[in-house]
Amino acid sequence: MCYEYNQRTTVMVDFENDIKNCIEVLQRGGVILYPTDTVWGLGCDATNEAAVDAIYRIKERGKDKSLIVLLAEARDVIQYVATPHPDIISINEQFETPTTVVYENALGFPDNLVAADGSIAIRVIKEPFCKALIKRYRKPIVSTSANISGQPTPAIFAMIDEAIKNKADYVVRYRQEDETIHSPSRLIKIFDNGDITVLRP
16 A cells, blocks of 8 residues: 555656656757657647757658647637637537547647648647646647657657657656557548548548
8 A cells, every 4th residue: 555655656746747847848949758648749839930840850850741739628729720610619529539630720830830731730638747738838739759750659658769768858757657558649630611521530
């Protein structure tokens, strides 16, 4: 019982310290390596153009391949999409599995984060660490798998290449021991008129 208590205490201390350290790094335009509701990801302030550039460099990825943005609440979507469907909040709240939505007419993001057609991929997060981090930071955060572009996506922290770990400005401790394999998010596109196209089931 004492062991279990100490283990829970350690997890909570890591959680709080990680949140604090991540916010400090994000505020100065740095890159974090952190757990999401799918895989471990590289992240930064989604409104900081230089920080987004840093992620492209770390991943050795062309800027023609746009990145995903994470938000803490469904209602936040309306701040970052110019012409959202009137029911977009309730649509997002009904998703039962991690779902990334591509929206037309992105708003408030730097050009290097928005696709050539003006669209943006956003996922409203339910995972406790990400949700707490975004809510406290009060800005959206970039999420992209923690690997060099073209290489296999690491399913758990132990599979992340050391080169990626070394290039991040902060590596989150919380959930490093978690070996649960999560599936990639479902990917859909919601058009301004409410039509939905499934891009990845």
